[in-house]
Amino acid sequence: MIAFWLLAPVMVAAALGVLFARKAVHAALLLAVVMIGLAVLYLVQEAPFLFAVQIIVYTGAILMLFLFVMMLVGVDASDSVVETIKGQRLFAIIVGLLFGSVLVLGVAQVSVGAVVGLEAANADGNIQGLADLLFSRYAIAFEGTAALLITAAMGTMVLAHSERLKPRLSQQEMAAQRMRDYADSGKHPGPLPAPGVFARHNAVDTPALLPDGSTAELSISRVLAARGTVRSAPHLADDIEELTQHMHDDGSSNIPGRPDATPKGPLEGDPSDRRDDGEVQP
């Protein structure tokens, strides 16, 4: 009973978390807490086989399937808070509270007689007892579940399989398409410009500079632009200015953060020359 009183509040809290979590991933992890708690309660109630099945099938297989599908659908897919039916959420909560209170009160007041316990039924072991029932009295239902599982597996394969609607383009066709685009809209047929090659910094988040000083939008990934993590050219210029200023102040060309970057001996040139070569670490 101690296990019950320890687990029950945690399980109810986790179930409420499933209800209120904005993100589906959080809901799935909280549901895992509820399921593991249930597994322990099965063990408390003399059902060791169901304890193992609960952990393996529910927490191990079904929830992991949920998480995989979440990866396919998008982890960030959070729930919308817009009500499509006016007042539906409020009514659902009221009905839920009424239903829950009636159910809890009803269950709490019913007396089902003395608890017999499973010592006699589990005398030969829980798994043996379950197998006795499963392969004698419930044999037809067991066969039914076999048919159900095979049908479900077939149905899933049919549903998840996607036909290729268009034939795969060959390299020649793609080249011809590029030339057609160039003729129609003037789209550059060659590869996209690399990031930052003319901007003294070749990280992917720095856009390349065009000859007139503006940035080449095509040179950075659209994802970075959407996230707003693109480093602007003026910002970078300030960094470079600061570094070169530092170099001139102490007379050496030692760039902070790169202690051994300067070649020694006759190879070392005028520091003013070094402003224009190579990359500069941020």
Place this chain on the structure above:
Amino acid sequence: MSETPFLVLSAILFTIGAVGVLTRRNALVLFMCVELMLNATNLALVTFSRVHGNLHGQVTAFFVMVVAAAEVVVGLAIIVTIFRTRRSASVDDASLLKY
């Protein structure tokens, strides 16, 4: 070890799952709430199995788990198919039959 607390916990979990099915819009969370309801009934079945002193309740709970596994597999495949065509996992967007 009396049976009432287990049954009350089962009823509470079932109610939370039912409210979740009514209020949530994400098809995946909806499915999780259905799983919560199935698990709550399993707890009641296991409890009644102990009260009555035979294993029929546990066998039924086992069958419920098998059916739940099949249901989740097919349901998630449907969600993936809908997502592939409509780019959304919200149950409100799959309303094509309404018009």
